[in-house]
Amino acid sequence: MGLEVRQVGPGFAAEIGGIRLSGALSDAEIEELRQVWMENKVAILHDQHLSDQDLLAFTTRMGPLFVHVCSMFHSPEYPEIMFVSNLKEEGRPLGSLGDGDLGWHTDQCYTPRPCWATLLYGIEIPEDGGNTYFADLAAAYDRMPADLRKAAEGKRVVYSVLAETVSKKSPITAEQRARTPDVTQPLIRTHPYLGRKAIYASPNHYVQMEGMPKEEGDALFRRLAEWIGRDEFVYSHRWRVGDVVFWDNTSVVHRRDAFPPAQRRFLKRTGFQLPEELAVPF
Ligand SMILES: [Fe+2]
DSSP, X not given: OOOEEEEOSSSOOEEEESOOTTSOOOHHHHHHHHHHHHHHSEEEEOSOOOOHHHHHHHHHHHSSBOOOSOGGGBOSSOTTOEEEESOEETTEESSEXXXXXXXXXXXXXXXXXXXXXXXXXXXXXXXXXXXXXXXXXXXXXXXXXXXXXXXXXXXXXXXXXXXXXXXXXXXXXXXXXXXXXOEXXXXXXXXXXXOOEEEOOOGGGEEEETTSOHHHHHHHHHHHHXXXXXXXXXXXXXXXXXXEEEEETTXXXXXXXXXXXXXXXXXXXEEEOOOGGGOSXX
């Protein structure tokens, strides 16, 4: 198909041109896009014009659709589309996250089979702030100090949806909590297709290190969290209307800036899963 690929982050994150996601894409085109995306971890496509049907059709081509537990922010027509916004409708938030900032995390690591990719489509973008930051955790793994790597190898981490809802200030219901008990995940994760390793750490969802004294485990995780946020691993995405950005949650963490409450931000979010046999992080 001849994708135009231009890396915009330090060794990862690529703008991809020459493709309209609303068009009819062949299997070969989808596979080429998937490969470029996996190698670059974050795909950025500008100037896309997508109906909800287009958005869902494309996401479905990439993998089984993910449905977020926070059903209050689902699109009324399509539960597979979630709104991320500070807008309100009759006083009620239309989407999740409001206008605040959000710390480093990887999506749905508090579930046994986390979302593989998260996709955001920019409809309304504030003038100031609201950037999304990505950190390359394969590079962070490759360049880890030897003692940190030794301490991290083979460890597992307990994560909780409650930690996230506290950070997002958006409480979940008892029924939603019952469906999302705490889980443990490996601290070092192997990419299911590329075979390389990456750190798999989600500071926003962290509860404790499994099987370690609390203080010792917290100190290790804190050191790791500082390591992955170093500038050398980070790309900052400044949003434009029409941007589609999707990222590989096995290989990056992301966070975002706050923005002025008076400015409007409205994004549509979808996600897709790994196939069942590869969905549990290893
Ligand atoms: Fe997220």
